[in-house]
Amino acid sequence: MIVILFLQVSDLYSQNLDYARSIVSTLASEDYMGRGYVKKADLKAANFIKAEFRELGIQPMYTDYFQFFNLDVNTFPGKMEVSLDGKKLRPGIDYLIDPSSPSLKGSFKLIRIGRQELNEPEHLNEILKASTGKAILIDMNDSLSFSPSDNEKINKRIEAIKYDPELKNALTLILSDKKLTWGIAGGQAKKAVFSLHSGEIKSDGISTVGVNITARLKRNHQTQNIIGIIPGKTVPDSFLVVTAHYDHLGIMGKETCFTGANDNASGIAMLLNLAKYFAENPPKYSLVFMALSAEELGLLGAVSISKDPGFETGKIRFLVNFDMAGTGEEGIKVVNATVFKEEFEKLQQLNTANKLLSSVQPRGEACISDHCIFYMKKVPCFYIYTLGGIAAYHDIFDRAETLPLSQFDNYLKLMVSFFEAF
Numbered sequence: 001m002i003v004i005l006f007l008q009v010s011d012l013y014s015q016n017l018d019y020a021r022s023i024v025s026t027l028a029s030e031d032y033m034g035r036g037y038v039k040k041a042d043l044k045a046a047n048f049i050k051a052e053f054r055e056l057g058i059q060p061m062y063t064d065y066f067q068f069f070n071l072d073v074n075t076f077p078g079k080m081e082v083s084l085d086g087k088k089l090r091p092g093i094d095y096l097i098d099p100s101s102p103s104l105k106g107s108f109k110l111i112r113i114g115r116q117e118l119n120e121p122e123h124l125n126e127i128l129k130a131s132t133g134k135a136i137l138i139d140m141n142d143s144l145s146f147s148p149s150d151n152e153k154i155n156k157r158i159e160a161i162k163y164d165p166e167l168k169n170a171l172t173l174i175l176s177d178k179k180l181t182w183g184i185a186g187g188q189a190k191k192a193v194f195s196l197h198s199g200e201i202k203s204d205g206i207s208t209v210g211v212n213i214t215a216r217l218k219r220n221h222q223t224q225n226i227i228g229i230i231p232g233k234t235v236p237d238s239f240l241v242v243t244a245h246y247d248h249l250g251i252m253g254k255e256t257c258f259t260g261a262n263d264n265a266s267g268i269a270m271l272l273n274l275a276k277y278f279a280e281n282p283p284k285y286s287l288v289f290m291a292l293s294a295e296e297l298g299l300l301g302a303v304s305i306s307k308d309p310g311f312e313t314g315k316i317r318f319l320v321n322f323d324m325a326g327t328g329e330e331g332i333k334v335v336n337a338t339v340f341k342e343e344f345e346k347l348q349q350l351n352t353a354n355k356l357l358s359s360v361q362p363r364g365e366a367c368i369s370d371h372c373i374f375y376m377k378k379v380p381c382f383y384i385y386t387l388g389g390i391a392a393y394h395d396i397f398d399r400a401e402t403l404p405l406s407q408f409d410n411y412l413k414l415m416v417s418f419f420e421a422f
């Protein structure tokens with residue numbers, strides 16, 4: 001009997017994990033094109049989440065699940081080729097394009113400058129004057145050491161070179177040993193910029209760079225949040241809110257997809273698992289589920305829904321935002337823990353009592369994900385992210401097949417008990 005009971009219980013939990021895995025491997029598959037704005041990938045992901053809401057019996061907040069808004073976004077839907085002296089570089093591994101870069105095609109003579117030159121303004125100006133129509137390669141790899149104030153000046157000059165409209169160079173490349181971390185931009189700059197990773201690239205002796213890239217600035221692209229509700233049993237006009245963004249960075253040319261498994265297919269997996277649980281176990285308060293778009297473009301989905309969530313934001317008892325929910329080997333970090341102390345203590349108590357995660361760590365305010373928009377409207381909230389595990393972030397290695405989800409079940413149990421404690 002005990003054995004059977006154990007099997008049933010463990011079976012139930014493994015079902016949650018299976019569901020989470022299937023969500024992550026779907027949303028973070030290349031079919032979903034990094035949930036960006038090329039070929040309506042954002043809509044494809046939104047339709048998937050909407051179908052899950054429907055399947056789970058979550059009601060739409062409005063007449064439909066979608067809440068639409070428009071945005072501007074720069075995209076890279078086509079060619080993405082960069083070569084040094086004819087040798088092709090690998091997108092995502094050897095280089096990233098600056099998200100605001102425009103299209104560019106051609107072969108350009110290369111002017112190489114190092115930090116030494118960047119530290120000598122007069123010399124630098126001479127070099128830059130001769131850069132019309134050429135590529136500037138800034139090589140940050142050296143064994144030189146500079147004072148903090150010189151370093152600051154050097155960095156300022158690099159920023160000036162990257163975006164200076166007066167400077168008539170064709171493009172800028174920056175070579176360093178820093179991890180490549182991509183982003184997404186809502187506009188287009190005048191010139192293309194690339195970050196090169198120095199792993200297998202040496203700049204000495206290179207004389208030309210070949211570039212063929214297609215950028216498309218989309219204006220007024222319509223995207224959507226997906227909003228669902230489980231009405232509360234006893235206090236339906238008071239709300240607990242779960243948010244997670246479903247968008248990611250999209251593609252960098254046809255061949256390179258930023259699949260965003262941890263960021264943030266994992267958060268959507270948490271949101272859907274909570275929706276599944278509370279659809280089967282109706283809560284006291286109304287529970288609202290917000291799968292938000294365009295977080296990576298500056299929390300735009302949260303801005304849009306916070307203006308008209310369908311109820312007064314003053315009625316939100318508490319909100320939890322999940323972004324990066326796929327690891328947890330070293331526990332979780334709770335943004336706003338030092339602001340909402342009572343709720344944080346509750347979360348720690350529940351964790352200790354049920355022996356779930358290895359640590360529940362406090363952090364102060366941090367405007368780094370969607371909760372921030374609600375927090376600015378005085379909504380009590382946490383943003384929680386998992387710690388440990390793989391370090392892939394905003395790069396091509398944030399993939400479903402390497403996302404551990406090893407603590408997902410315990411994390412889910414903790415959050416269920418947290419919401420039930422209200």
Ligand SMILES: [Zn+2]
Nearest residue numbers: 263264323324
């Ligand atoms: Zn994120």
